Amino acid sequence: MAMDKTYSPTDIETKWYEHWETSGAFKCGKRADAEPYVIVMPPPNVTGSLHMGHALDNTLQDVLVRFERLRGKDVLWQPGTDHAGIATQMVVERQLAERQIDRRDMGRDAFIERVWEWKEESGGTITRQLRRIGASCDWSREAFTMDEERSAAVLKKFVKLYKDGLLYKDQRLVNWDPKLKTAISDLEVEQSEVDGHFWHFRYPIVGENGKFIEIATTRPETMLGDTAIAVHPSDERYKDLIGKNVELPLVGRLIPIVADEYADPEQGSGAVKITPAHDFNDFEVGKRNDLEMINILDENACINDNAPEKYRGLDRYEARKQIVADLEELGLVVKIEPHRHMVPFGDRGGVVIEPWLTDQWYVDAATLAKPAIEAVETGKTNFIPKNWEKTYYEWMRNIQPWCVSRQLWWGHQIPAWYAPDGTVFVEETEEAAYTAAKVQFGDDVTLTRDSDVLDTWFSSAMWPYSTLGWKGDGEEKTPELAKYYPNSTLVTGFDIIFFWVARMMMSGIHFMGEVPFKNVYIHALVRDEKGAKMSKSKGNVIDPLEFIEKYGADALRFTLAAMEAQGRDIKLAEKRVEGYRNFGTKLWNATRFCEMNGIGGSDSKAAPEAALTINKWIIGEASKTAANVTKALDAFRFNEAADAIYHFTWGTFCDWYIELIKPVFWGDDEAQKEETRKVAGWVLDQILVTLHPFMPFITEELWHGIKEDRAYDLIDASWPEVIDADEAAVDEVNWAIRFITEIRSTRAEMNIPAGAKATALVVGANEVTAKRITDWQDMLARMARLEKAQVVDVAESKGSAQLVVDEATVYLPLADLLDVEAEKARLEKNLGKLEKEAGGIKGRLGNERFLEKAPEHVVAEAKEQLIDLESQIEKMKAALSRLG
CATH class of the missing domain: 3.90.740.10 (Valyl/Leucyl/Isoleucyl-tRNA synthetase, editing domain)
Incomplete structure (x- = not known):
């Protein structure tokens, strides 16, 4: 089956996702004896739809879980959604208001029934969108913070905390939203x-x-x-x-x-x-x-x-x-x-909140925080980047009692029942509350249940263990809980370190006796291309689904990973996404070249035997790249990992190796052709495996495209193993690449016409370089557009461009190719223009008033322009100095 001529993301992405999901590729537990690797998805609000923050968050998690799956681990990426108390109640109340219905007229039970109906109808929007971006989580285990299992766990947690003296009722100040008529958390307050x-x-x-x-x-x-x-x-x-x-x-x-x-x-x-x-x-x-x-x-x-x-x-x-x-x-x-x-x-009600004195339920957070602080101090849990630990400590060491009650109807209703004199009975069920009350008041006691519900974060704090079937303190662990707790990694944004991360730490340590996760990776914000925070009011919100429709999920994923540098916000420009779609096209075309030359997939982990220097070189470079990607992902340096595989794929494989092997296929040596087919097929497989965590769709398509009878899907392949490179071959080919690159750069800088060929005179070459010039003569001439490369003792510098490659100086006589004096004049004129422009920008950046008054993105753009101009100036100066 021949591959399609053009790369069309929309034709392949949905097909492969459906195939993976139905084939059970995402399910945990398939590798019974393998080391577990566990991530819980920060549960998005059931009201939500995919925004760029979700796209980043879930792309990074998916990169990690696909990487660890390829490394042979038993991967569980636990998905699910959050009932999002206030947000969801507001959505349904708005719908009812459009029909002139007030929830109070309906009554609590009828209203809650209506919310559940809405949740069933449209609560799956975001999970469908997460599939669109390629999230390979185990959907068979999808949880909801208010499903039966999670609700039972929440009641057990509340009762246990109450009976441990860590949860109590008190009169204190809360943030009161007079429109929604409920207490809200600090997170829901906007200044x-x-x-x-x-x-x-x-x-x-x-x-x-x-x-x-x-x-x-x-x-x-x-x-x-x-x-x-x-x-x-x-x-x-x-x-x-x-x-x-x-x-x-x-x-x-x-x-x-x-x-x-x-x-x-x-x-x-x-x-x-x-x-x-x-x-x-x-x-x-x-x-x-x-x-x-x-x-x-x-x-x-x-x-x-x-x-x-x-x-x-x-x-x-x-x-x-x-x-x-x-x-x-x-x-x-x-x-x-x-x-x-x-x-x-209030961020949802939109009215000024009031500090208001009311009776609410509180958790003794200060007591629970102590072991959670100690866990980070002793390295049981690590924050990456490490500077976020400071933020965590500041919050945790100054922690206030946590108000966990909300005056809403949608949520986990508090399991507290009151006798007529106000005595409270906290139990998991009404029956248990009556049993306790009758001991004190006799059989004719009437109890009234607390009408409040719990803060959404109370249940999401349990996410790492409630999703694994926690039945309560002292109960026998489920097999999943025994195997997959604690989780390996948590990936989340810095804005919820306190509201979610810290509360999971407190809850996990108290109820499970150990930390909920070993590593917490905190990613930055996705901003617009000018560095401004995205907001509806600014009109600069970028919809990830629009980019996916336009350029494909792979391109957006790769952009986000490639720009995710620790501690730095992402400035997302559409041209970057387009650029990585072009990267996909480049790989597609290179794979088609391979297919047309009889190069197929290898399915072999071991590298083929190679006699040709060019093949030994590419095997070594492929192995080094996989090792660099591994090292970067182990250190959560997503940008470095993406950068390594990008430069190897585009530069080393597509631009160099494919060009360097073309003469093999033009020749008559069948043994060389066969060796090169095997090596190229093996290297292409290595690229597809190593690139798969970032660009899962195109890599799976190409994996099957170059070999129809694969024994398994790419998602189930094995991560490359490190191979000892033939360093002599690596050195030799990298020398040839440096030689060709320097000459190409010089030709471009000097405006040498494409068809004009010079003789490169090489002075000061040692024995190794001299031999390489002889061995690589044809390749150097073809790829650097030379008449020939020749080792000489001396060369005339006047009228020649000069460049240095390692120990040798290369002279390119230009007198016959261009007017040297005119070229000098052109370069000097351009240099003057660039220096004038750079001077103007320097003047602005040195002006205090400009720095104070100009918008942040204008200053940032000026700085970027200056860097670009200075780089061009350096190139012009280099070109002039080459002309002597």
Whole structure:
């Protein structure tokens, strides 16, 4: 079967993915005695669709699992999705709102049923898209954070933590979203800069007639809940006032002036109002000073009954206007200043969140964090790049109690039941709760279940072991849990180190007794080509599926891997993706050349016997490349691995080896032809295997394209073994390549017409080089467009271009090929133009005002332009110096 003339990704990618999946190529457990290699996929939201972050994340994981599968390991890449509490509930609520239906009118059970229906209908969008990019995970084991098995595990975890004294109910401040009417995590809060005001008010000091203390606030409405004024203990201005009271205007409550280091003498008046129920810093001051905590807002962010009657029921911003007006009337407003400041918004509800004092369930994260910190300190878990450990330690060493309850309906409902007097019974089932309650209250007790659900991260923290069938503490391990825990590697973005990675560490160590993974690879962000963060508002979001449709999944995957340098964000330009599609075309065409010359796949791990220097050379180079790719992937240096296989495939194999073997096929020596066919087929197989983790589709297609009767698919092949290279052959051919390359570069720089041929005069050649010039004469002449290459004692430098190859100097007499003086003039003119342009850019980059005012991407572009110009200048200077 002849290969198609042209490479068309759309024709091959879906075909091969379906074949792999139906043939069971992705399933774990097929190599019973092999060393396991395990990755869990960060479960994407069931509401989600593939964005470029997912594309990067899953490409890197797939590179690793395909690499380890080829190395003979028992690979488990565990897929699944997250129920994504708030996000999913909002999607369904929006759908209902379009039909004028409110979930509260439906009731909880009917609403949850509707969410499940939606999940079944469209919850698989992202998993279909992950297949499109080539994710070779074991779909037969696909899990969902709210499926039956995971839900049972979540209840066991909650009850165990409660009974271990590590989970409790407490009244604390939370981020409250008044639109969604639920507590949200810090991750779901976005800080935005807005134009607001600083209101300066005077509070009268009790017993000091006509004396006031001045405070400033950006949220006047919260003054109704003030319970103190704080001043710095060493602030001389207020020393005499510490311990005295002020009368809270509009409310009449007496509140103390307390000494606390939170007050900054340099800020404003140095005195700050303290509202413990409505500000996170104030809450801590309140705890330190044993202050009353008065909540003056309801769940809608309207003023509640703890405030004077006049303000009750008013929206927070209406109350603000009214309070400022009333204080102005009392002459207590000192001044109002415009003030630009950061305000917290809920990322989904889109409204300003309120710090709100409520009863919530909390996990004692500080206790759980201790062994999780120690695990990284002792190297049981490694972060790559290592600098992310610092971020992890900072978060973990300053960890606060973790609020795990959410006022939603979609999620794992908290397994807590309340007796009429408020006594709580935490059990896995209602029956168990009643059994416990009856012991205390008798048979006629009625229990009410807690209506809250758990934070999504509570269940995803269990992902490395809940997906392996964890049945609860002390229960017998499933075979999968015994074999595949701990996982080998976790690949994820830096933005969820705390929210997911740290919580998996705490959860895994507490419930499994060992870390959940040995390595955590943290990748950077994918930005647009100018380096700007992608966002819908900027209109610069790149849809990976569009690139896949246009250039194929292989090209996008290779781009992402080739640009994934540790600690550096990816600036994704479409031309890079197009370039790697062209790389696929180059490999396709080279494979067709092989096919047309009777070169087929080898299926042999061992390299063929070779007598020809060119064949010994390519075997050695192929082996070195595979070793370099192996070393780079073992160190998570994806860009270096991609770079090694790219340069070998395009440069060494396609551009050089195929050109260098053409004369063999033009000749009559059948033994040489047969040897070259075997070697070329073996090397092509090595390329396909080594490139497969990056470009799985085209490599599988070519694997079968050059040999129809393969014993197995490429996905099940073996990774190349390192072979001792014939170093003499490697040195000799690499010398020839250097010689040809130098002459080609010189010809291009000097504008020598393509058809014009010179004689290369080689001065200072040692015996080895002299012999090589004789042995390679035909090849050098053909590939460097020379009349011939000749070893001489001396050569005329005037009118010759000069270049150095190792110990020898090569003279190219140009007088008969071009006007040397005119060429010099052309080069000097171009050099002047380039230097002027570079000078202009240097001037801009040396200008402080330009650096301060120009957008980041403009400065970056200028720097890149300068690097490019300086490189061109160096080439021009080199060309001029060659002309003497």
